Amino acid sequence: MQLEDFKYFNELYIKKSFTKVAQYYGVSQPSISSALKRLENFFGMKLVIRGTAQSQLTFTPAGEQLYQHAIALLTEVSSAQHELNHLKTHMTTIGLPPILKGAYFAKIAVATKQFDQQFNINNMSIYESGSNNLKKALIDGDIDIALLGSLNQSQEKDLLIMPFIQSNFCVYISKKNDLAQKKEIFFSELKEQQFVSLDSSFIHNQAIREMSSQAGFRPNYFMKTNDINFLMNLVGENLGVAILTNIVKPTSSDIIVLPLLDKVQPSFIGSVAFRKNHVLTKEEEMLVETLSQET
Incomplete structure (x- = not known):
């Protein structure tokens, strides 16, 4: 049994075709069949049932279970390789x-x-x-x-x-915005505002979803970005309000930070x-x- 056997097996589970797996790895089709046979011999169980045509494959319960373990195994091997290289x-x-x-x-x-x-x-x-x-x-x-x-x-x-560290979320807003005269604000007061936000790879999106759900409205987004400086520029130009953790320092004197008054709110x-x-x-x-x- 070889590490490549698990790689071939995983791809076979995904593609359900010996031919496609062989083409994917640039090896012969018998190489894929041999890898499967070695795994079945090692575990002493049938992993795949072939149909009347080569492409018709059904994975047995043992095959389904092995696939889950193979994913974990290959992930661990990849992690080990990265760590040793570092x-x-x-x-x-x-x-x-x-x-x-x-x-x-x-x-x-x-x-x-x-x-x-x-x-x-x-x-x-x-x-x-x-x-x-x-x-x-x-x-x-x-x-x-x-x-x-x-x-x-x-x-x-x-x-x-x-x-x-644990910190609160705040509203970052332009001095040009009518709400800028406030010292503190409830999230519900942002209902008519356009939002600018960090994109879905940031947890700030989840915070906005939770607060808007509690406030009973769906935010109107002007733009989402992964660039915090660009987001600050948009806020400074009054193109939208942003919800950010208060460890973020405004990049412009045109931006003010309003604490949220909501009793129930997420923390960063x-x-x-x-x-x-x-x-x-x-x-x-x-x-x-x-x-x-x-x-």
Whole structure:
């Protein structure tokens, strides 16, 4: 039994065709058949039932179960390969949402440098995206460690998630907006406003959905973006209001921040996360220690 056997088996489950799998991997069709036979011999069970034609395949309950385990196996192998490559190059890949990057990356770099004068910031590769994408990248082994934003402290099966900051969401609004005269605001007062928002890879979307559902209206979006600076420009030009965690600093004097008065509202939780089976490097341990001091 070989690792390729599981790769072929997974693709066979998806494509349901020996011919298509062989073409996909650039191997002969008998190679796919041999891989399946090795798996069936190893587990002592029939995994696939062939129909009257080569392309008609039915997976047995054992085959269905093996497919789930094969996904986990191949994911683990991929994660191991990424981690070993990073150790070889002495490179740590850290995932950062733009908001947490702006608020904490400089502090992390300075503190880590103080812990270890030999630390080289060039040994840290930055992968920037929204928290939803970063969580998937962590699980897949594409990054080693990440800062994540969330609305709760729920744990993931494969991840260790350690909260280090909790903050409120606020309304970011242009001074040109009629609502700018207020000191505080209820979310329901935004019903007639256009919204500008970070895109679906950010948890801010979920916060807006929860608050708008409680307020009984559907937000009217002018635009969604993954660029926080562009979003701030839109707010400053009074093209929409934004809901952001209050750790975000306005980029212009034309923008004011209004706290929300709603008694029931989500909180923004910043966490540092890594895979449970990931062995932290010295630099990563320093990063976790630095952030733990923020609480």
